[in-house]
Amino acid sequence: MVDGLGMRAGEHWLFRDLDLAVADGECLVLAGANGSGKSTLLHCLYGLRHPTEGTVEVAGRAPDERDVRFRRDVAVLLDDSDFFAELSPRQHLELLLGTFGGEQETDQYDIDRWLDDAGLGERADVHAYHLSAGQRRRLLLLGAIARPHRVLLLDEPERALDVQGKEWLADLADAERKEGRTIVMATHHPPLLDVADHVVQLG
Numbered sequence: 001m002v003d004g005l006g007m008r009a010g011e012h013w014l015f016r017d018l019d020l021a022v023a024d025g026e027c028l029v030l031a032g033a034n035g036s037g038k039s040t041l042l043h044c045l046y047g048l049r050h051p052t053e054g055t056v057e058v059a060g061r062a063p064d065e066r067d068v069r070f071r072r073d074v075a076v077l078l079d080d081s082d083f084f085a086e087l088s089p090r091q092h093l094e095l096l097l098g099t100f101g102g103e104q105e106t107d108q109y110d111i112d113r114w115l116d117d118a119g120l121g122e123r124a125d126v127h128a129y130h131l132s133a134g135q136r137r138r139l140l141l142l143g144a145i146a147r148p149h150r151v152l153l154l155d156e157p158e159r160a161l162d163v164q165g166k167e168w169l170a171d172l173a174d175a176e177r178k179e180g181r182t183i184v185m186a187t188h189h190p191p192l193l194d195v196a197d198h199v200v201q202l203g
């Protein structure tokens with residue numbers, strides 16, 4: 001996934017000589033203090049930032065978020081991920097599945113079950129603008145995992161989630177691994193370390 005990766009931040013290196021290998025069905029957790037470079041590394045994995053040195057390969061390609069083939073394989077929830085305030089959770093999922101889904105029609109997916117599992121069943125048809133912070137986070141997470149993908153990149157997915165939301169997240173991560181998907185996740189939530197096959201401490 002990552003070979004000899006280094007990112008300089010001004011005068012110092014955020015990380016250097018970083019080698020990461022994550023197999024299908026494995027979860028890598030990025031840990032470290034605020035400012036240690038977790039989000040920056042995730043941005044490198046999605047092709048939003050270019051490392052100062054080293055190489056990156058995700059889902060068999062050099063990351064390029066402008067490349068639709070790359071976006072079909074790699075789903076993300078980043079620190080600045082957002083949604084359309086005027087669309088409902090259901091419409092978001094339909095939009096994502098229509099854009100990234102395969103041959104299946106959107107109505108063949110079990111959108112109601114996904115929304116219920118995410119605790120958004122009763123909010124499925126209201127404008128996302130009216131959702132609480134935790135409900136918005138659930139919608140963004142759901143958007144990332146509902147669309148077809150091989151690799152999932154998550155930046156502090158636990159943010160704003162309540163106790164049930166965090167349990168739902170841990171179950172999701174577990175289910176993703178069992179489906180053979182690769183997860184790279186930056187987190188400050190210790191229970192998520194339980195689903196990790198590898199933990200990398202930055203900083």
Ligand SMILES: Nc1ncnc2c1ncn2[C@@H]1O[C@H](COP(=O)(O)OP(=O)(O)OP(=O)(O)O)[C@@H](O)[C@H]1O
Pocket residue numbers: 008009010011014032033034035036037038039040041186
């Ligand atoms: N080109 C640059 N020059 C100077 N500083 C930089 C540069 N790029 C990034 N930084 C700094 O490097 C740090 C890395 O931030 P990043 O968001 O990756 O950390 P993080 O581990 O995700 O933090 P948090 O836990 O707070 O989310 C930040 O302090 C940022 O301001």
